[in-house]
Every structure is written in C-alpha cells, then in structure tokens.
Amino acid sequence: MAAILIQNACLLPIDEAMSVIDRGWVHVENGSIQAVGSGEPPRIDDAEIIDVDGDVIMPGMVNPHAHLAMTLFRGLGEDVDDRLFRYVLPMERKFVSPEMVRVGTLLGALESIEAGVTTIADMYYYETEVGRALDQAGLRGVVGQTLATFDPPDHKSIDQGFALVEELVAEFSGHERIVPSIAPHAPYSTDIDVMARVALWAEAHPDVPVQLHLAEMDSEMEWCRKNHGLRPVGVVEKAGLLRPGLIAAHCLHIDPFEIERMAKADVRVAHNARSNAKAGRGIAPVEAMRAAGIKVGIATDGPMSGNTLDLFSQFGPVSMFQKLLGHSRKPMPAAQVIRMATLEGAQVLGLDSRIGSLEPGKQADLIRIDLSAPRMQPVYDIYATLVFSAMPVDVRDVMVGGRWIMRGRNVESLERRKILRDAGQIATAFKAEMARIDAAG
Amino acid sequence: MAAILIQNACLLPIDEAMSVIDRGWVHVENGSIQAVGSGEPPRIDDAEIIDVDGDVIMPGMVNPHAHLAMTLFRGLGEDVDDRLFRYVLPMERKFVSPEMVRVGTLLGALESIEAGVTTIADMYYYETEVGRALDQAGLRGVVGQTLATFDPPDHKSIDQGFALVEELVAEFSGHERIVPSIAPHAPYSTDIDVMARVALWAEAHPDVPVQLHLAEMDSEMEWCRKNHGLRPVGVVEKAGLLRPGLIAAHCLHIDPFEIERMAKADVRVAHNARSNAKAGRGIAPVEAMRAAGIKVGIATDGPMSGNTLDLFSQFGPVSMFQKLLGHSRKPMPAAQVIRMATLEGAQVLGLDSRIGSLEPGKQADLIRIDLSAPRMQPVYDIYATLVFSAMPVDVRDVMVGGRWIMRGRNVESLERRKILRDAGQIATAFKAEMARIDAAG
Incomplete structure (x- = not known):
C-alpha cells in the first residue's frame, strides 16, 4: 500500500500525557504508523497527502x-x-x-x-x-x-x-x-x-x-x-x-x-x-x-x-x-x-502492542472526526467535546491497518443496502414469532 | 399558508394510549393541525402532498x-x-x-x-x-x-x-x-x-x-x-x-x-x-x-x-x-x-392547549425522523428506537406553527455559517481571558 500523509489534524495520539497536538501529522505506510509529529510535515515521496483541515485524528x-x-x-x-x-x-x-x-x-x-x-x-x-x-x-x-x-x-x-x-x-x-x-x-x-x-x-x-x-x-x-x-x-x-x-x-x-x-x-x-x-x-x-x-x-x-x-x-x-x-x-x-x-x-484485549494509540510501529487504525456541528462548538477542551458533544455521525473516515473502510461516511467494505434488507427479512420472521408467542398468552 | 398533507407516516400523535399509527397522515393549514388519521388520506384541494415514506412524524x-x-x-x-x-x-x-x-x-x-x-x-x-x-x-x-x-x-x-x-x-x-x-x-x-x-x-x-x-x-x-x-x-x-x-x-x-x-x-x-x-x-x-x-x-x-x-x-x-x-x-x-x-x-410550560401533541386545533409543531440508520434497525418498538437509538442527525425536517424551519437537515430560518463564525470570535476572547486567569494563578 502506498504511503499516506495525514496532515493539519487536531491529533490525539493517546500518549501518557494525553497530548493534544495542533497541526499534527501522521505518516502511514504498509498498514502501520511510520511517524507522527506536529508542525511542518515531512516530505515523503509518492505519498498521498490528506489535509484534514483541523479535524480530529485519533485511534480507532x-x-x-x-x-x-x-x-x-x-x-x-x-x-x-x-x-x-x-x-x-x-x-x-x-x-x-x-x-x-x-x-x-x-x-x-x-x-x-x-x-x-x-x-x-x-x-x-x-x-x-x-x-x-x-x-x-x-x-x-x-x-x-x-x-x-x-x-x-x-x-x-x-x-x-x-x-x-x-x-x-x-x-x-x-x-x-x-x-x-x-x-x-x-x-x-x-x-x-x-x-x-x-x-x-x-x-x-x-x-x-x-x-x-x-x-x-x-x-x-x-x-x-x-x-x-x-x-x-x-x-x-x-x-x-x-x-x-x-x-x-x-x-x-x-x-x-x-x-x-x-x-x-x-x-x-x-x-x-x-x-x-x-x-x-x-x-x-x-x-x-x-x-x-x-x-x-x-x-x-x-x-x-x-x-x-x-x-x-x-x-x-x-x-x-x-x-x-x-x-x-x-x-x-x-x-x-x-x-x-x-x-x-x-x-x-491484550492488543496494546499493536493498536490503541498512534505511535510508530503500531497498526494504522485511526478515525477522523469532524468538529463543525453547532453542538460541538466552541471547543475549549477537545476531550470534553468528544465525550459530551460528539456523536457517531461526526466520524467522517475510518482506517484499519492502513486501509480506509469508511470515507466521507460511506462504508466501503460492506454492502449497506443488502445488509439492511437481509436484516429486515429476519426481523419480519421475529415479529411473526413474537405475535405467535403473545397470542399463545 | 397553503394546506399541507403529510402522509405515509409512522405517526405518533401522543394521545392517551400513546398510539402508533402506521400509514398515518396529518393535514396542516393556517399554521395549525386540521386533522390526523390513518390509512387513505383525504383529498384536500391545492394541498401540498408530502409522502414521508414511513418516517416518524411526531410533535416537536x-x-x-x-x-x-x-x-x-x-x-x-x-x-x-x-x-x-x-x-x-x-x-x-x-x-x-x-x-x-x-x-x-x-x-x-x-x-x-x-x-x-x-x-x-x-x-x-x-x-x-x-x-x-x-x-x-x-x-x-x-x-x-x-x-x-x-x-x-x-x-x-x-x-x-x-x-x-x-x-x-x-x-x-x-x-x-x-x-x-x-x-x-x-x-x-x-x-x-x-x-x-x-x-x-x-x-x-x-x-x-x-x-x-x-x-x-x-x-x-x-x-x-x-x-x-x-x-x-x-x-x-x-x-x-x-x-x-x-x-x-x-x-x-x-x-x-x-x-x-x-x-x-x-x-x-x-x-x-x-x-x-x-x-x-x-x-x-x-x-x-x-x-x-x-x-x-x-x-x-x-x-x-x-x-x-x-x-x-x-x-x-x-x-x-x-x-x-x-x-x-x-x-x-x-x-x-x-x-x-x-x-x-x-x-x-402551561402550553399544552396549543402544543405537545398532534391533534386538531393545536399548532402544527412537528418533526420528521428518518429510521434508516443501521443503529436504528430493526424497529420492534418505535418508542424504544427513539429513546435508545435515535440521535439528532435523524431529525430530517422541523415545522413550527405550520412553517418549515428545517428541511432536509438545512435550517432555513438561520444563517448557520455566520452564527458559527460569530460564536468562534467570542470563544477566542474567552480563551484569552482563561489564559489570563490561569497566568494570574
């Protein structure tokens, strides 16, 4: 997989100090995190550059x-x-x-x-x-x-x-x-x-x-x-x-x-x-x-x-x-x-050597969170915003092991309509069984 | 204001029995609710007909x-x-x-x-x-x-x-x-x-x-x-x-x-x-x-x-x-x-003679809620779905006194960008004052 450089992020690496890095960047390659930093991002040949415009980047x-x-x-x-x-x-x-x-x-x-x-x-x-x-x-x-x-x-x-x-x-x-x-x-x-x-x-x-x-x-x-x-x-x-x-x-x-x-x-x-x-x-x-x-x-x-x-x-x-x-x-x-x-x-889960934070050598499992909803504004403390104001819909992109599985709210790895249709059919059978149980008293 | 007929709704009028009306309809005119019902909607001359395709219609x-x-x-x-x-x-x-x-x-x-x-x-x-x-x-x-x-x-x-x-x-x-x-x-x-x-x-x-x-x-x-x-x-x-x-x-x-x-x-x-x-x-x-x-x-x-x-x-x-x-x-x-x-x-608030339920004579304050998010499916009990699965983003349209103030998630009565910009400016002043207070110890 090609290199990806995510930049201009409100970066939450989940380090010991729970640092908040303004204008942070993450270099992803071969499914894992190569480097993270703040300020001017490095030049990486052939990297896809993604400017997240101040959105949060944090571990999945x-x-x-x-x-x-x-x-x-x-x-x-x-x-x-x-x-x-x-x-x-x-x-x-x-x-x-x-x-x-x-x-x-x-x-x-x-x-x-x-x-x-x-x-x-x-x-x-x-x-x-x-x-x-x-x-x-x-x-x-x-x-x-x-x-x-x-x-x-x-x-x-x-x-x-x-x-x-x-x-x-x-x-x-x-x-x-x-x-x-x-x-x-x-x-x-x-x-x-x-x-x-x-x-x-x-x-x-x-x-x-x-x-x-x-x-x-x-x-x-x-x-x-x-x-x-x-x-x-x-x-x-x-x-x-x-x-x-x-x-x-x-x-x-x-x-x-x-x-x-x-x-x-x-x-x-x-x-x-x-x-x-x-x-x-x-x-x-x-x-x-x-x-x-x-x-x-x-x-x-x-x-x-x-x-x-x-x-x-x-x-x-x-x-x-x-x-x-x-x-x-x-x-x-x-x-x-x-x-x-x-x-x-x-x-x-015993997986902390591989995931859970954004640090070099770990798998590139990360998410991008949009802060623009009125209920999120203003942001004085990003953790308070995430805990008490953020909702699933604010998650914009999701990467696991270096692969985007959701981009722009579109889940790319699954067939949404087919899954909802199949689930609906099973639910119909469940409803019929509930009615049968209720009729039996 | 012209007549509006909202039809094909999962209608929650909030009556004594907390009824759930499948294929419900609401007739709105002159800012208030004229009638609600289920099944075949009435014919109303010159009414704008809105088919909500099974979405919830409930009071604001x-x-x-x-x-x-x-x-x-x-x-x-x-x-x-x-x-x-x-x-x-x-x-x-x-x-x-x-x-x-x-x-x-x-x-x-x-x-x-x-x-x-x-x-x-x-x-x-x-x-x-x-x-x-x-x-x-x-x-x-x-x-x-x-x-x-x-x-x-x-x-x-x-x-x-x-x-x-x-x-x-x-x-x-x-x-x-x-x-x-x-x-x-x-x-x-x-x-x-x-x-x-x-x-x-x-x-x-x-x-x-x-x-x-x-x-x-x-x-x-x-x-x-x-x-x-x-x-x-x-x-x-x-x-x-x-x-x-x-x-x-x-x-x-x-x-x-x-x-x-x-x-x-x-x-x-x-x-x-x-x-x-x-x-x-x-x-x-x-x-x-x-x-x-x-x-x-x-x-x-x-x-x-x-x-x-x-x-x-x-x-x-x-x-x-x-x-x-x-x-x-x-x-x-x-x-x-x-x-x-x-x-x-x-x-x-002492306003229950005017709002709070969908019944003839009350003000037409109502909202449309989309049930299609995976987290909402299946729906066995619409109230459980609304209480434990629904989120603000599922609200699609909002009407107050017969006037749509949000349609398709777009708030039509307010200038979103200007409000967020003005709020951001005030927050910047607040942050400076917090820094001053913190520096003073």
Whole structure:
C-alpha cells in the first residue's frame, strides 16, 4: 500500500500525557504508523497527502464486549420485564443459525464502522461466522465462541462446544485482524468443571483470550451462593479461571478484596454502563478498579441490552455514573474516558502492542472526526467535546491497518443496502414469532 | 399558508394510549393541525402532498429549562472543580452583553432546531435578546428574565431587574410564539423578600410564567438551613412562590412531603438528568413526582452543565437513572420518555392547549425522523428506537406553527455559517481571558 500523509489534524495520539497536538501529522505506510509529529510535515515521496483541515485524528475505538448478531433483537420487548424468558431464549433456540449470525453481525459491523469503532470483542454462537463477517468488514475482532450448559443454540454438549472452538482457532490462527477466543458464558450458566476445563485448555493455548460475563446480576450472586457458597468471583477463582488476560464483562458485584485479587491476577474488565443501568442492575466500581490497576475498557454489550454499538453513547453514562458514585464533578475526567475507549480497551484485549494509540510501529487504525456541528462548538477542551458533544455521525473516515473502510461516511467494505434488507427479512420472521408467542398468552 | 398533507407516516400523535399509527397522515393549514388519521388520506384541494415514506412524524420536542446563550461556555473548564468561581462568574461579569446573549442564543437555537426541539424555556440575562433570537429562529420560547441578588451582569438592583422584566413583557405580550417570563434565580441567590415580590407581581400577571432553580445543590440545602432554618422548598413556599404554574428546575433534594405539597400547589418540574449527574449531584425522584401527579419535562439545562441542547442525549439518562433508583428494568418505559419530551413538557410550560401533541386545533409543531440508520434497525418498538437509538442527525425536517424551519437537515430560518463564525470570535476572547486567569494563578 502506498504511503499516506495525514496532515493539519487536531491529533490525539493517546500518549501518557494525553497530548493534544495542533497541526499534527501522521505518516502511514504498509498498514502501520511510520511517524507522527506536529508542525511542518515531512516530505515523503509518492505519498498521498490528506489535509484534514483541523479535524480530529485519533485511534480507532475499541469495544471490548459485544454480541453483534443481537442487533436483530434490538429493542425487542424493550419494557417487557420477563423478555428474556418470554421472547429471547425461545427465539434464539428457534432462529440462531450461521446465516442469522452472519447477517446480524454484518449489521453490527456496519454500525460499528459508522461510529468509529475499529476493534470489537464479540461473544456469541457460530462464532466462526462472526470472524468471517468482521474480516469481510475490514474490522479487527476478538471472536469468542460461547460455551454454556443451558442448551445453547449451537452445541448440545461441551465436547461439541470445544469442537466449535477448535474450528474457530484453526480458521483464524495467525490472521492479521481476527483473534479467536474462547468464551465460557458466565459462572451461573457454565458449570464449574467446564470452566476448569477451559482454564486448562487456555494454559495450553496462551494466544487465545478467554472472555466471560462476571458478577452482573443479583440472581447470579444468589446462584453462586446457593450452589458453591461463594460469590461469582470466588467461583471463577475456584475454577482456575481468574488468570492473566481474562476479559471479564460487567463486574458490578465486586468488593474491595475481589478487586485486589483481580488486579493481582491481571484480569481485565469490560464495563457496560448503559446495559447495566438499563436493566436497573447498578453501577460498576470503575474508579476503584482502575485505582487498583485493573485495566477497564468501555463496552456496548449486545444491542438487545445496550441498543447501540457506538462508544459515544456510552461516554456520558461512563462519566456520569462515576461522578454520581463519587458525589463530585471530579471522577472520570473526559480525557480518561477517551483513553479507556482506545488504549485501555486495547490493553483489556491484550492488543496494546499493536493498536490503541498512534505511535510508530503500531497498526494504522485511526478515525477522523469532524468538529463543525453547532453542538460541538466552541471547543475549549477537545476531550470534553468528544465525550459530551460528539456523536457517531461526526466520524467522517475510518482506517484499519492502513486501509480506509469508511470515507466521507460511506462504508466501503460492506454492502449497506443488502445488509439492511437481509436484516429486515429476519426481523419480519421475529415479529411473526413474537405475535405467535403473545397470542399463545 | 397553503394546506399541507403529510402522509405515509409512522405517526405518533401522543394521545392517551400513546398510539402508533402506521400509514398515518396529518393535514396542516393556517399554521395549525386540521386533522390526523390513518390509512387513505383525504383529498384536500391545492394541498401540498408530502409522502414521508414511513418516517416518524411526531410533535416537536419541548425543552423546559435551558440557558441557550451558555453555548459559548460549553466544555469550558470541564473537569476543573472550581470552574464556576474561577472562570464562569468572572467571565460572565466581563463578557455578558446583549450581543453575546444574541450570538450564544442563536447558536443554541441552531442546535435545538437540528435536534427537533421546537419549544424552549430559557433563563438568562438580557432576556429580550433571547426572545428576539428565538423569534428570528422561528422557534417557540418561554423567555425568563433572571432576577438575582448576586450582582448579576444585567441589573445592579432588583428595581432594575424588574424594569428588564417589564420591557420583556411589553415587547412580547401577545406574541404568537414567544412568552415572556420572570425568573428569580434560586432560593440561595434571590433574597426571600425578592421572591415574595415576584410572587405578588406574578399574581398581577397571570399570563407570565415564573421559572426558578430549586433544590439542586448540597450547598443550597445548607444555605437554606442556615439562613431560614428551612429546606429549599420551604423557603420558596414561605416566599409565596409555591404557586400554580411555577416551573421548578432540578428538584433533586425533595422529600415525599414536599412532593405532596408541590403536587397540591400545581408546581411543574424541569428534570435535568445529565446536568445533575455530570456535577455528581444525584438523581431527581422523577417517578415519585410523576406518581404524585406532578408534570415533569425533560430539560437540557445550559450547555455549560449539560453540554448539548438536544433531548435525545437526555433520554438514556432519564430512563436509566430511574431504573437504577428502582433497581429494575421497569421504571420509566420508553413511551413515557417520549411523552415527557413532548406533551408533558408542554404541560410543564402551561402550553399544552396549543402544543405537545398532534391533534386538531393545536399548532402544527412537528418533526420528521428518518429510521434508516443501521443503529436504528430493526424497529420492534418505535418508542424504544427513539429513546435508545435515535440521535439528532435523524431529525430530517422541523415545522413550527405550520412553517418549515428545517428541511432536509438545512435550517432555513438561520444563517448557520455566520452564527458559527460569530460564536468562534467570542470563544477566542474567552480563551484569552482563561489564559489570563490561569497566568494570574
């Protein structure tokens, strides 16, 4: 790929000081960042020069927990209290197929790109399809095949589940953008001996990240107490899964001792502010976890829980919730929110040597953000503007590994109309099934 | 004005049942709504026919508490704990002028229109300028001249303040879209005898709504206890201001007895979810107030506190905060959020006989919302889609009193480039002053 020189940017490299570089430039070549700087850009032979006229250039955002295919369930039974048992689980059993996963993931990929998210950690069924869809989209992904003992749609036994994991690993080992992952669902839904088996398997596969849901629900607390006499973190610990690199989503119900043990074990956390709050579950102690040294990324959860897959919609809640917990304006300043959405998210996924900041040698995953909307003006503090005023539509261009996958709001890697049409057809079938369930009473 | 027939809409009239009318139509003539219906639209001679192709048509949104001119302070000192005393108050004293108010309000009006907000209750200084700017924008407004005893920028004495109120009333009495209003700032910033004088004045001017900040801050609780041995609601009550139609912003610190007295007094509340949470202040007991019969609207507060002036950015917080308080998914369902953003907001401002729903005889204040963004799809529950997926950019057209003020995202009533340029110039002066303050230490 030819050299690209992006210049005249409000450059946010996400360095230690969270510097803001006026009139910054970035030199991209062979998919990676060669150099960044400020002021007069260097002369590079044959480089394509892109003057961004003061727009923000920053790393692509990292979403460390999602279920992309659940776009197809977005808003379904939104205010129905028992929607999980009434609609979702029966409908997943009936409708989840490789094709449904493919279409739902492509819809989620389209939305993610339009919002400047360039890396997504996903957990769902038929995860090989998720990897293929993200690859097609030109995105980066950590794709986690779910293992669960509640008769999930894609495996009848844990052996079958492991076979799906092995297929996933075989297909994506060494892939430049797609990282295969193993995802025991949660302490209450994956037997402790299965989690122990995953822990052993993970020892033998050090390059395969482990993802799970942890300490999310009151009912999970109660289940763990009843069945193991432990709290959720204790159950995972007993299974041997509280291990370096574990990506734990949610972590609402954790106490200071657990935070200490998780920090020592080098567990990382995906914080799902909107999903947790929409369910009325509570607020994760993000400031306390980060103070203990735990890396925390900003995640969307699935669109059935969090509705959208952009991080902008999470920024307000992430910031406000910690300010509410701390009863002060000071916790979670805007620059920290952007750090969590980029470099810290990459650290959560163990990808920070390759992505998460704009520095020489890293992959060229970057986005351009337009500041011209009236709601963004004036700009006194660019991080405050990004956290509290910016929205997905302000993302103008998206590059992953040196390749533009969106330019001028046009996603070039995917067929938007076809994806929306395919998703619409599946939604029609879902609506018919909801009507059938409602008619049955 | 010629007749307009809007047809083929997903029509949300905001009736008692919160009906969703597929293939709905609206007949607008002479600035007001003549009829609404579903199915085959009527034949109306010479009507302009607009087929909206399944887009949402709903009432324009109502923002019952803002300080529009503070767009110029948006994001200034975002994470600086003493920003109010360090920057804002000195800078307001130095820079607030009719011209600054005019430019800042126009910027806020531009943003409001782009977000589908058609009515705004404002409180600031030189409020006649606010009324003129909103009139120019084609918006509806309740414009409240502030009265305060902390040496505010536009009046040296309360007599001078009342003179500004009288000028405002003289200019806008009988105006079809701008309602003059009187705004004693807050219990801690407007002496109790001044509030008592406002209460008497308001008795003599029954068409002029009274707005104030109430029960917002810990320091206000302390101030009221020290100076009056009362809580904030008690102070306002003692002044005789707890009266029908009072528009009280915030109301965080209110107990069940106060809720009962406010409901009996027919006080209305402007809820500022994001502003309250960003300051770490807490969550207003909205569900409890509404259960007691108090009308509660969804407000943005000023852009220094809430950053944006769209209601979409408030929907998530409004809903999530009550779910967090109730520790359940059930409180504040999506349809209720949209009701608060429209009809209930109009009730808060005492304008519900004229606006807030689409029914014959009401003013034609309506907006068109495009559902085609991937993040909005599929649509199972249109209210969930609007609350958790929609964003200002999805608002395509905005009509106030039968006149289109935005069409195809182009605000036709205002000069966008000139407003942004003027605002940029003022921001440059603000930045220089911040640098001066910082240099002084």
